[in-house]
Amino acid sequence: MHAALNGSPAKSCKGKAAMRVFTYTSAHARILFGAGRAADLADEVRLLGCRRALVVTTPEQRDLGESLVAVLGNLAAAYFDGATMHTPVEVTDRAMDKLRNSDVDCLIAAGGGSAVGLSKALAARTGLPQIAIPTTYAGSEVTPILGETQGGRKTTRRAPEILPRVVIYDVDLTLSLPASLSASSGLNAIAHAVEALYAKDRNPIASLIAEDGIRALGGSLLEIAKNPRDLDARAEAQYGAWLCGTCLGTVGMALHHKICHVLGGTFDLPHALTHSVVLPYVLAYNAHAASGAVAGVARALSSGPEPWQHLYQMLERLGLPTSLRALGMPADKLDVTADLVLQQAYWNPRPVERESLLRLLGAAYEGVPPSPDMSF
Missing domain, CATH: 3.40.50.1970 (Rossmann fold)
Known part of the structure; x- marks a missing residue:
């Protein structure tokens, strides 16, 4: 049977068959x-x-x-x-x-x-x-x-x-990449995969790639921190980075990347560290609207039901900054940041409202451990 002209599955499609309607564009390299x-x-x-x-x-x-x-x-x-x-x-x-x-x-x-x-x-x-x-x-x-x-x-x-x-x-x-740079660039890659799991145009192929990329990096980064010359851990991290980048290349971006683009472009904050700090907060912000993605991240990290806490703890275990304040974010620019994020905003599974966005940014600025009762 043919799909309806508006792009939705034909009426005769039922159950899982209808759920399997998706578009996947492969990036060739x-x-x-x-x-x-x-x-x-x-x-x-x-x-x-x-x-x-x-x-x-x-x-x-x-x-x-x-x-x-x-x-x-x-x-x-x-x-x-x-x-x-x-x-x-x-x-x-x-x-x-x-x-x-x-x-x-x-x-x-x-x-x-x-x-x-x-x-x-x-x-x-x-x-x-x-x-x-x-x-x-x-x-x-x-x-x-x-x-x-x-x-x-x-x-x-x-x-x-x-x-x-x-x-x-x-x-x-x-091998010469310092452990701190290894950690921050790896968390940056994990952020790509997390957003791929709840992207507007997500699909089963990209989601499989995303979960395996998060799994590979989630374990290897901690091993690299213990022994920066561990070739097996370094190779696993490269494999994870390839997967996380690949899934980002096939689907769209959402709130996390928009925030980081604003912070980097406007205040020249360090790229990978900004992604690392912001990631737990945006995942917590989107948790109720993207429960399937949260479950996927939790599986990949073996973290329990609140993977944003695990990601925040990874910052601490890897010796990375846990706040935008520590990265040099100006204390009086949260309002400006929120306004810029809302301009030409990226699609996001949860609608982005100014007051809730300001609460998210404020928590990330202070480095308050994210939790479900933060009322973003």
């Missing part, structure tokens, strides 16, 4: 996973049909960038190590000058979300193919989403050309 895989970089450039690569990284990852230039040999046309948090447009403009002057035909991002973000911004402007070599666990390397900041405002867009064509997960390159 070639994934290389395993220790030592960065050695394959030159071959991957050639497989793309390219000969002149621009390597993009941050000042902190300069050594990594230079080592990849050496791996590439004469395939390396240029190198730019000025990537920075929140992908400011003025930094992208400087990188574009380097790109134009070097006759580049592909992009290589080496490092965390800042390097990947800049590479995506360049790809969005040029259509050039990208190879991403992530060294953190944020997962943005497998999403077709670009967030850019200009004039204190962060905006996002989604397009196929923004997705890297190849991603190389080399666990050896993560």
Whole structure:
């Protein structure tokens, strides 16, 4: 039987059959996973049909960038190590000058979300193919989403050309990542998967991916904190980051990401730590409107019925800040933040009202442990 023209299941569909009506769009990327895989970089450039690569990284990852230039040999046309948090447009403009002057035909991002973000911004402007070599666990390397900041405002867009064509997960390159950065970038990835579980366009495939990503990161981050050179835990964290990023790349975002985009773009708060702090509060806020998602997070974390408490306790166990105050959020800007969140608001399973949003932001600012009786 055919579905109704308005997109709802045909009347003859009953029970579980009707529940299985969904749309799933797969993001296509070639994934290389395993220790030592960065050695394959030159071959991957050639497989793309390219000969002149621009390597993009941050000042902190300069050594990594230079080592990849050496791996590439004469395939390396240029190198730019000025990537920075929140992908400011003025930094992208400087990188574009380097790109134009070097006759580049592909992009290589080496490092965390800042390097990947800049590479995506360049790809969005040029259509050039990208190879991403992530060294953190944020997962943005497998999403077709670009967030850019200009004039204190962060905006996002989604397009196929923004997705890297190849991603190389080399666990050896993560061993130097400090435990604190490992923890915050991993919680950032978990936030992607949590929102995928209650996204407006969620579907069974993305939900399966999301739960397994949360499970993989929820356990491995604590192991990395105990022993930062645990290769098995590092590899499991990379696997989890890949899954969490993948599910974000296939469904939409909600209140959590909108809040973090405002806080990062407006106040330049650290990207991954902001996601880490905000996550427990938004999950608690949405708990009654997204009970299925809450159950999925609880299963993945083996946490009991209130996983927002487990996520808050993870911040403490991982030695991370537990409040927006600790991240440098201005005390007198909660009203401004609420107003900006409500402008062009993202869909959310629970309607977002200004007073309840202010209570959420206030609790996150103070770092009060989230609980069901907070009356967000």
